[in-house]
Amino acid sequence: xxxxxxxxxxxxxxxxxxxxxxxxxxxxxxxxxxxxxxxxxxxxxxxxxxxxxxxxxxxxxxxxxxxxxxxxxxxxxxxxxxxxxxxxxxxxxxxxxxxxxxxxxxxxxxxxxxxxxxxxxxxxxxxxxxxxxxxxxxxxxxxxxxxxxxxxxxxxxxxxxxxxxxxxxxxxxxxxxxxxxx
Amino acid sequence: xxxxxxxxxxxxxxxxxxxxxxxxxxxxxxxxxxxxxxxxxxxxxxxxxxxxxxxxxxxxxxxxxxxxxxxxxxxxxxxxxxxxxxxxxxxxxxxxxxxxxxxxxxxxxxxxxxxxxxxxxxxxxxxxxxxxxxxxxxxxx
Numbered sequence: 001x002x003x004x005x006x007x008x009x010x011x012x013x014x015x016x017x018x019x020x021x022x023x024x025x026x027x028x029x030x031x032x033x034x035x036x037x038x039x040x041x042x043x044x045x046x047x048x049x050x051x052x053x054x055x056x057x058x059x060x061x062x063x064x065x066x067x068x069x070x071x072x073x074x075x076x077x078x079x080x081x082x083x084x085x086x087x088x089x090x091x092x093x094x095x096x097x098x099x100x101x102x103x104x105x106x107x108x109x110x111x112x113x114x115x116x117x118x119x120x121x122x123x124x125x126x127x128x129x130x131x132x133x134x135x136x137x138x139x140x141x142x143x144x145x146x147x148x149x150x151x152x153x154x155x156x157x158x159x160x161x162x163x164x165x166x167x168x169x170x171x172x173x174x175x176x177x178x179x180x181x182x
Numbered sequence: 183x184x185x186x187x188x189x190x191x192x193x194x195x196x197x198x199x200x201x202x203x204x205x206x207x208x209x210x211x212x213x214x215x216x217x218x219x220x221x222x223x224x225x226x227x228x229x230x231x232x233x234x235x236x237x238x239x240x241x242x243x244x245x246x247x248x249x250x251x252x253x254x255x256x257x258x259x260x261x262x263x264x265x266x267x268x269x270x271x272x273x274x275x276x277x278x279x280x281x282x283x284x285x286x287x288x289x290x291x292x293x294x295x296x297x298x299x300x301x302x303x304x305x306x307x308x309x310x311x312x313x314x315x316x317x318x319x320x321x322x323x
Contacts, residue, residue: 015224017217017220017221020216020217020220021217024213024216024217028208028213028216029208032205032208033203033205036205036206042205042206045205046208046212049216050215050216050219053216053219053220054219054220054223056220057220057223057224057227058223058227060227111199112203112204115199115200115203116203116205119200119203130200134197134200134201135201159189159193162189162193162196162197163193165196165200166192166193166196169196
């Protein structure tokens with residue numbers, strides 16, 4: 001257990017509110033991104049991350065066994081998000097409101113929206129590896145161990161996911177932004 | 183692909199975009215919701231243990247009382263079994279003393295304590311059930 005995380009874990013075990021706030025500030029944005037990547041729904045992502053925080057309270061003193069807090073949290077959110085994603089049909093129509101459009105109207109916002117849509121069109125196994133690698137900042141070894149696959153499989157899924165995203169974004173990127181045809 | 187394998191520049195750039203992407207989840211309201219849920223959960227997990235502690239202390243108190251009562255009963259029984267009945271000592275009546283004397287004369291092998299005990303038993307029995315008084319005319323007695 002890292003020293004900094006060890007102190008934080010002890011504070012969490014003691015139930016200190018400031019410790020949970022610190023944990024939220026440090027990890028919640030990345031946990032939400034990872035959960036949203038897997039569930040593709042805002043509500044499910046938020047519920048999955050809340051599940052992680054509640055699980056920390058329930059785990060109590062057993063948290064002292066945690067060696068890597070980051071990996072522990074992302075393993076936890078992955079399980080929770082997958083459970084919630086499975087509860088909904090994988091073929092269910094994605095709610096348009098659940099797809100990010102934070103900067104609608106400007107070029108950056110439009111690109112962000114395209115990226116989100118492209119990300120959500122990936123298969124679940126590729127989205128999972130991508131979120132654990134990008135948002136969870138986990139190594140392929142850690143991801144492989146978590147998903148019970150080989151390191152090469154985890155790395156391949158990541159590579160395929162990135163290439164699919166690039167292909168999905170390429171036509172839009174190459175499309176002329178100025179004049180019109182005809 | 184090992185960790186050290188470098189991605190082509192366009193994929194590396196895509197990685198950076200993914201790291202910087204924003205999702206519509208989160209916000210201050212959500213943060214407060216999570217922290218409130220944490221506190222609620224903490225209270226819920228604490229409550230049963232506090233209840234158990236209270237129940238445990240109540241049972242400990244009851245067990246201590248029961249142990250004290252049993253000890254007192256045990257000591258009382260020991261004291262009773264080890265104490266000689268001193269019937270007649272102190273406020274015994276003359277009649278009782280006389281009856282003891284008569285009994286000792288009639289049965290010299292009795293100890294004085296046994297004679298006193300017998301007299302007390304006679305008295306108790308006489309109070310409980312009245313002995314029939316034989317009539318002079320009766321031939322059956």
